[in-house]
Amino acid sequence: AYVNFMPEDEVDRVEAAYGGNYRRLLEIKQRYDPQNLFRMNQNLRPKEGLRAA
Structure with missing residues (x-):
């Protein structure tokens, strides 16, 4: 499945879809986008402690 079509509650699958690039994408x-303004589709969630206002 394309990453944009995965259900929101399948965060593990999003990470798996990006493979070795996932950590770099999080950085x-x-x-x-530390405030998570761009959070639609399959969002790369910010590191713990950071949330959108």
């Missing part, structure tokens, strides 16, 4: 997310 990019942290740098450019």
